[in-house]
Each structure stands twice: as C-alpha cells, then as structure tokens.
C-alpha cells in the first residue's frame with residue numbers, strides 16, 4: 001500500500017461520469033478528504049443522474065461544476081482555471097463514453113473540455129459492463145490514452161450491477177486512493193531532475209533511391225521506453241527516433257529522423273547532455289551515391305549496390321572531450337556469444353555501459369514486448385531476468401539515477 005502521508009495538501013479535480021459506480025466516488029471523496037486532499041468535482045450530465053450534485057457538494061464542501069455554459073461557474077472559475085488548479089485529475093467512474101470522448105479529443109461538455117484543456121496528469125478508473133470494456137473500441141481508446149500518458153487504476157474482475165461477471169468493475173475507493181498516493185510518490189521521486197539525456201531509438205532507413213530503402217526490424221519499443229523512464233525520473237530527454245509505429249512518449253522532446261547521418265546530427269544538436277543512451281538499431285552501411293532517380297528494371301539485371309560505412313553514433317558520442325556526456329550507454333544486439341561480443345564492443349566504442357541482448361530468431365526480442373538483457377559495466381556484469389521492455393527501461397533508468405547519485409556523493 002502506498003504511503004498516504006504524501007497526499008496531505010494535494011489538490012484533486014474529480015470528474016464523475018455517468019456510471020453505476022458513481023456512488024463509490026462519494027466514498028472516494030471522503031477517503032481523500034480524510035487524508036488532507038482538497039477535492040473539487042466536475043459532474044457530467046449523466047453523472048448527475050447517478051449521484052446528486054448536493055451529495056457531491058456536501059462532501060467536497062465546494063461548488064460542483066457541471067455546466068460549460070453556466071455564467072456563474074464560468075465567472076467564478078473558468079474551465080481553463082478549473083483544469084489547471086489541480087495537481088491531478090481523476091476520472092472515476094470513467095465511462096466508455098467519456099474514454100471515447102477523451103481519446104477523440106472532444107470538448108463537448110465541461111468534463112471533456114477540462115480534460116482536454118488540462119496540463120496536469122490524468123488518472124482514470126474505468127467502470128462499465130464487461131462487454132463494453134472488452135469491446136475493441138474501448139480497448140483501442142484506452143491504449144491510445146495510455147500511450148499519451150493517461151494513468152489507469154482498474155477495472156477489477158467481479159460481479160457487476162448488470163449481473164455479468166468479468167473485468168469492468170471500478171476499482172474500490174481505497175484502491176483509487178492508493179493509486180493517487182502512488183502517483184504523487186512517483187512524481188516526487190525525480191533523482192534525475194536537472195539532468196539532460198539523449199536517447200536514440202528505432203531503426204534507420206537508408207535510401208537506395210527515392211522510393212526504396214534498407215531498414216531493419218527494430219520496433220523502437222525499448223528505446224522509447226527508456227526515454228519515457230528517464231523523463232519520469234526527472235531528466236530532460238531528447239529522443240532521436242528513426243521511423244517507428246510508436247507514439248511519441250509523454251514528457252520527451254522528440255526529433256524524428258530517417259538516416260544514420262541525420263540521427264548523428266540530431267544527437268549532436270542535442271548536446272550538451274549528461275546521459276546518452278544509444279538504443280537505436282543504426283544501419284552500419286548505407287548505399288553509396290543513392291541518387292534522386294528511381295532505379296529502373298531495364299533488362300540489364302539487378303543493379304549492383306555499393307555500400308559505404310555510416311558514422312558510428314555510439315563511438316562518436318563516447319569520444320573523450322568536453323562535450324562527451326558523463327554517462328554513455330550503448331546497446332549490443334547479438335545473435336550468439338552475446339557477452340563476449342558485448343564486452344568487446346564496450347571497449348571498442350569507448351562507452352561506459354553496454355546493455356546486451358540476444359536477438360536470435362525465436363527469442364522474440366526484436367519487435368516483441370519482452371527483453372532479456374545483461375548490463376555490462378567496467379566493474380562487472382549483471383544479468384537481468386526476462387522482463388517487459390518497460391520494466392527493463394525502468395530498471396535501467398534507476399541504475400542511471402543511482403550512478404549519478406553515487407557520483408555526486410563521491411565528489
């Protein structure tokens with residue numbers, strides 16, 4: 001259970017949408033207020049059919065905001081101020097309808113407008129019938145919202161008001177309180193605040209001609225997750241990303257590039273930095289003299305492509321000098337003899353750490369969601385268990401933070 005002491009003095013804007021579970025939100029208000037949280041509430045029109053504004057008002061001891069068009073509400077507390085004068089927005093219950101409106105970026109009532117206008121983090125507690133929750137539309141909306149940084153608690157499995165069983169029950173009020181306390185605890189844990197980081201991610205595309213290119217199977221998932229994890233610990237992150245299907249991670253500055261040379265230029269433009277993590281699968285070679293005319297199949301047989309070496313981004317960033325980041329981390333994706341190759345790569349490139357992994361066919365690492373890595377440093381090697389790429393990223397970011405904390409203490 002999260003430490004609730006962190007909640008005292010925090011301001012939560014609670015959006016209550018129109019689901020049966022709205023009655024639990026009254027309890028949530030009480031539990032939050034007992035812990036010193038100021039709760040202000042927005043009630044959707046449907047929400048007001050499930051709980052009365054009077055109950056919400058009595059429990060929050062504040063005005064209940066309901067109407068985008070109310071002259072009184074708007075003059076006392078405009079919708080923009082409402083969305084900003086909070087440390088966290090909590091949507092409980094989050095209906096299928098409101099999740100859809102949030103995902104679509106709609107602003108058709110006060111709740112949706114506040115959620116669109118806010119610059120504060122948002123936590124949703126979905127609550128709905130199991131089929132509504134499992135519907136492809138709801139799942140896609142939730143995935144999209146989470147990719148934009150929206151946090152989620154629940155839903156839980158259980159018997160619902162509609163007598164069906166399965167996931168869809170709103171998290172219990174105390175679970176939501178725990179999630180809120182957990183959010184504030186994480187937000188306070190920013191050991192990399194004041195540090196700048198560059199992270200490379202994804203493949204590069206090296207043109208053969210204006211329509212064809214040489215690429216690789218990197219999905220960018222690991223690099224993107226590392227960028228997000230460093231940002232979460234407070235670092236100012238520039239993510240230099242090759243072409244991927246991933247959304248830009250929340251809280252990072254993202255530069256999109258295609259070729260290795262563009263990636264190097266973007267990294268150099270992002271210097272100075274304290275940390276560089278080179279997780280991109282950069283093409284070693286590009287086509288020499290790729291022209292701006294499409295190669296033609298003219299009966300003379302396939303063209304001979306002459307390859308030339310690309311710049312080595314990891315080695316360039318690792319080169320000693322004033323602008324060298326204090327900690328340079330490389331990745332070694334190998335298909336055999338992983339540790340030996342990775343150890344040699346660390347020495348050859350001059351980087352500080354190497355994260356090595358086996359990307360042989362069958363490991364599912366390239367493009368998959370899990371990763372099994374070894375962290376190789378000057379003073380030894382650690383093998384981590386197979387974990388989700390997000391978990392690898394979180395652990396690596398903590399190791400980076402610890403490195404800087406130790407370094408700082410040593411000085």
Ligand SMILES: Cc1cc2nc3c(=O)[nH]c(=O)nc-3n(C[C@H](O)[C@H](O)[C@H](O)COP(=O)(O)O)c2cc1C
Pocket residue numbers: 016017018019020021044045046047094095096097098127128129132
């Ligand atoms: C009795 C009843 C219970 C409902 N319960 C839920 C629910 O638990 N979750 C949900 O997503 N929608 C539920 N709905 C449907 C929503 O109330 C409806 O989609 C409404 O438009 C939601 O509006 P809002 O998202 O603006 O609050 C329920 C409707 C009724 C009539």
